[in-house]
Amino acid sequence: VNLDRSKFRHSTRLRVRNYEIDWQGIVHNANYLLYFETGRIEYLQKLGIKVDIATIQGDSRVVVARNEIDYRSPAKFNEELDVLTRVSYIRNTSFAFEGIIEETASKRLIAENVSVHVWLDGTTGAPRRVGDEFRRLVRTFEGVHALIQETG
Amino acid sequence: VNLDRSKFRHSTRLRVRNYEIDWQGIVHNANYLLYFETGRIEYLQKLGIKVDIATIQGDSRVVVARNEIDYRSPAKFNEELDVLTRVSYIRNTSFAFEGIIEETASKRLIAENVSVHVWLDGTTGAPRRVGDEFRRLVRTFEGVHALIQETG
Amino acid sequence: VNLDRSKFRHSTRLRVRNYEIDWQGIVHNANYLLYFETGRIEYLQKLGIKVDIATIQGDSRVVVARNEIDYRSPAKFNEELDVLTRVSYIRNTSFAFEGIIEETASKRLIAENVSVHVWLDGTTGAPRRVGDEFRRLVRTFEGVHALIQETG
Amino acid sequence: VNLDRSKFRHSTRLRVRNYEIDWQGIVHNANYLLYFETGRIEYLQKLGIKVDIATIQGDSRVVVARNEIDYRSPAKFNEELDVLTRVSYIRNTSFAFEGIIEETASKRLIAENVSVHVWLDGTTGAPRRVGDEFRRLVRTFEGVHALIQETG
Numbered sequence: 001v002n003l004d005r006s007k008f009r010h011s012t013r014l015r016v017r018n019y020e021i022d023w024q025g026i027v028h029n030a031n032y033l034l035y036f037e038t039g040r041i042e043y044l045q046k047l048g049i050k051v052d053i054a055t056i057q058g059d060s061r062v063v064v065a066r067n068e069i070d071y072r073s074p075a076k077f078n079e080e081l082d083v084l085t086r087v088s089y090i091r092n093t094s095f096a097f098e099g100i101i102e103e104t105a106s107k108r109l110i111a112e113n114v115s116v117h118v119w120l121d122g123t124t125g126a127p128r129r130v131g132d133e134f135r136r137l138v139r140t141f142e143g144v145h146a147l148i149q150e151t152g
Numbered sequence: 153v154n155l156d157r158s159k160f161r162h163s164t165r166l167r168v169r170n171y172e173i174d175w176q177g178i179v180h181n182a183n184y185l186l187y188f189e190t191g192r193i194e195y196l197q198k199l200g201i202k203v204d205i206a207t208i209q210g211d212s213r214v215v216v217a218r219n220e221i222d223y224r225s226p227a228k229f230n231e232e233l234d235v236l237t238r239v240s241y242i243r244n245t246s247f248a249f250e251g252i253i254e255e256t257a258s259k260r261l262i263a264e265n266v267s268v269h270v271w272l273d274g275t276t277g278a279p280r281r282v283g284d285e286f287r288r289l290v291r292t293f294e295g296v297h298a299l300i301q302e303t304g
Numbered sequence: 305v306n307l308d309r310s311k312f313r314h315s316t317r318l319r320v321r322n323y324e325i326d327w328q329g330i331v332h333n334a335n336y337l338l339y340f341e342t343g344r345i346e347y348l349q350k351l352g353i354k355v356d357i358a359t360i361q362g363d364s365r366v367v368v369a370r371n372e373i374d375y376r377s378p379a380k381f382n383e384e385l386d387v388l389t390r391v392s393y394i395r396n397t398s399f400a401f402e403g404i405i406e407e408t409a410s411k412r413l414i415a416e417n418v419s420v421h422v423w424l425d426g427t428t429g430a431p432r433r434v435g436d437e438f439r440r441l442v443r444t445f446e447g448v449h450a451l452i453q454e455t456g
Numbered sequence: 457v458n459l460d461r462s463k464f465r466h467s468t469r470l471r472v473r474n475y476e477i478d479w480q481g482i483v484h485n486a487n488y489l490l491y492f493e494t495g496r497i498e499y500l501q502k503l504g505i506k507v508d509i510a511t512i513q514g515d516s517r518v519v520v521a522r523n524e525i526d527y528r529s530p531a532k533f534n535e536e537l538d539v540l541t542r543v544s545y546i547r548n549t550s551f552a553f554e555g556i557i558e559e560t561a562s563k564r565l566i567a568e569n570v571s572v573h574v575w576l577d578g579t580t581g582a583p584r585r586v587g588d589e590f591r592r593l594v595r596t597f598e599g600v601h602a603l604i605q606e607t608g
Contacts, residue, residue: 018497019332019490023325025382029216030185030323034475037182041474045534063226064181069219077327078501168346171338175533186323193322197382229479230349252594292594295463333520334493337486367530369486373523 008084014016026074036099039083066116080104089147160236178226188251191235218268232256241299243278312388330378342404343387382409386391393451397431459463464540482530491553495539521590522572528565549583
């Protein structure tokens with residue numbers, strides 16, 4: 001994926017910790033998924049969505065269906081990173097986040113991520129329409145950059 | 153991705169551990185990357201490639217360039233899983249692994265993965281031709297199922 | 305701590321994975337806690353205690369109150385390890401596990417652990433007497449080696 | 457252990473992340489070791505010790521020999537934590553860190569840690585005298601609170 005940096009309006013800052021480094025001296029590839037998740041959760045909190053991504057509404061839950069990560073340049077111990085996060089689309093029963101990680105000082109591109117999430121009924125576990133409150137909050141924050149499909 | 157299970161000739165068995173479970177009671181999505189990596193490393197060892205994936209040859213190293221994961225059904229605490237692993241192609245300076253995780257007893261499909269790896273010169277860090285010994289060992293093990301491009 | 309190896313009757317085998325290695329090329333010190341936990345959970349399952357250590361009985365739960373680890377010799381990538389586990393004592397509202405990790409082939413001592421666990425009422429969260437079924441199962445398995453205090 | 461909070465002069469702030477929570481809804485017990493490590497590394501950096509704890513000087517390295525953790529109150533998702541860190545003593549070939557984690561807003565005590573570290577010769581791996589530069593920097597920062605044994 002080659003994400004469009006100009007569309008991102010939310011950023012989370014973090015610092016690479018010692019235990020995230022593997023024996024090559026760089027961040028282990030699975031840890032970037034954790035960084036992107038940290039960005040998504042801060043994003044949801046900023047929009048006023050109270051709880052974890054898995055329990056956005058009491059009667060539904062959200063699961064991750066897919067992850068795509070392109071590793072562009074390895075991050076190293078103690079580097080400060082910015083995790084950019086946005087919702088790129090909302091369809092009937094699913095939506096997608098995009099994420100970019102860059103090194104704070106140099107803006108060096110570290111990794112890019114697209115994750116797809118599915119909205120499930122809390123009782124039956126079947127896919128159901130992405131909640132209206134979530135749609136409204138994302139539309140307000142993202143404006144025209146989020147493609148929100150209104151009819152399922 | 154929808155991988156062709158019949159092409160896989162290598163399998164690694166593991167059991168879901170307590171600390172890999174998140175607060176939803178299922179394996180956290182980042183841990184599947186660790187399971188797939190465990191499968192790849194056992195695969196390399198089985199083929200007689202002595203060391204870690206990052207140091208396949210003394211004068212070169214291999215880095216992960218891309219990961220794609222589709223989550224099909226969440227794995228739960230204490231479930232026994234089979235991680236199927238194969239090299240699907242070798243190009244000039246890169247190659248790809250495919251992985252499938254299924255629950256041992258029921259064959260329930262848990263997750264699918266495609267990862268792309270780039271062969272780098274150990275000194276300059278520039279991409280270089282995937283090593284001949286690696287090509288030979290994969291061709292011997294995978295036969296016609298691995299697409300090995302001989303001219304870069 | 306210097307644990308008495310002759311008192312251990314349960315052993316769990318595992319292999320050091322790539323992502324458990326830190327940039328010094330040895331297992332990161334926090335991962336030994338995960339190995340010891342893996343041993344404790346297998347131990348509980350072997351004794352017929354169905355679920356996770358935290359939900360041994362429906363109306364109570366168990367929490368970790370203390371961990372002591374002595375690191376004796378670093379474990380390395382791909383080494384096969386045996387995690388020895390036993391319950392050393394049961395008091396009124398708490399009990400302790402001891403653990404030893406040794407490298408399978410050479411019996412090299414890797415680490416030793418004592419962990420203390422407290423039995424809590426599932427509703428109030430207050431400490432309560434360690435369950436009778438748990439006491440009975442441990443006494444049957446450990447015999448005289450577990451010090452079980454019957455009156456609180 | 458019951459550490460004396462008044463002796464600590466260094467604090468690191470962090471926030472509990474989603475993936476650090478286990479299926480009980482609280483921070484998994486092994487993650488506190490990672491928090492304490494994060495505190496120690498920030499402490500070393502603040503004192504002007506450039507690199508990781510394992511490579512404080514080019515011709516020596518430092519390994520963890522022992523960890524003691526008392527869990528006082530579980531930390532929960534999204535809580536802000538302060539990790540207090542200090543060097544409590546330096547002996548001939550070893551030294552100790554103490555750590556306290558408390559919840560930022562309420563000062564609720566989360567966990568306490570004592571870790572012991574051994575100074576090794578980088579070539580032979582044998583214990584050697586803790587470096588003079590390290591002794592000097594700690595004495596300057598901690599003053600009378602660090603017990604520094606000058607003769608081995």
